[in-house]
Amino acid sequence: MVCLGNICRSPLAEGILKSKLDPNKYIVASCGTSNYHIGSKPDKRSIDIARKHNIDITEQRAAQFNVNNFKTYDYIYAMDNSNYQNIIKLASNNTEINKVKLILEELYPNQNLDVPDPYYGGEQGFEDVYQMLNKTCDTIVSILEKRH
Ligand code: 4NP
Numbered sequence: 001m002v003c004l005g006n007i008c009r010s011p012l013a014e015g016i017l018k019s020k021l022d023p024n025k026y027i028v029a030s031c032g033t034s035n036y037h038i039g040s041k042p043d044k045r046s047i048d049i050a051r052k053h054n055i056d057i058t059e060q061r062a063a064q065f066n067v068n069n070f071k072t073y074d075y076i077y078a079m080d081n082s083n084y085q086n087i088i089k090l091a092s093n094n095t096e097i098n099k100v101k102l103i104l105e106e107l108y109p110n111q112n113l114d115v116p117d118p119y120y121g122g123e124q125g126f127e128d129v130y131q132m133l134n135k136t137c138d139t140i141v142s143i144l145e146k147r148h
Helices: 009-020 044-052 068-072 081-088 094-099 123-147
Strands: 076-078 100-102
Touching: 009 044, 009 123, 044 123, 076 081, 081 100, 094 100
Parallel strands: 076 100
Antiparallel strands: none
8 A cells, every 4th residue: 555655545545444354365565755754653534534444554655666566566546546656767677667556447447536635634633534535545455355
């Protein structure tokens, strides 16, 4: 799960998807394309929204996307078009490019939708992000269950 800062959207996405998958079968992680918040805890507003939905993301610490992630992970989900482009720029072949997908494409194919950055907004923005990620993660789980 990849966003810009790895403190708002992708920590929520990581926590939500992890809560829906068997930890013995899947590794779920998140990072940011920027180095702005390396080592930081998730934003308090993301922690609070996650907790409201019974998910604990307090142990997460922000990391930056790096090219090894292309080898470690089978699926790389970008939260928005800008992050998608930044990840793709680092890919070295089509196998790597094909691992990267805009996350909302799983729920709303061919619409090119972004998970909006809630950083400068209020709490409702975080709840909205939670709701869209929760729905998309349900779709991701059914895709994974069919493929693996
Ligand atoms: P995120 O949100 O990409 O969802 O973690 C942001 C967090 C911090 C900044 C931008 C977006 N920032 O510019 O510091």
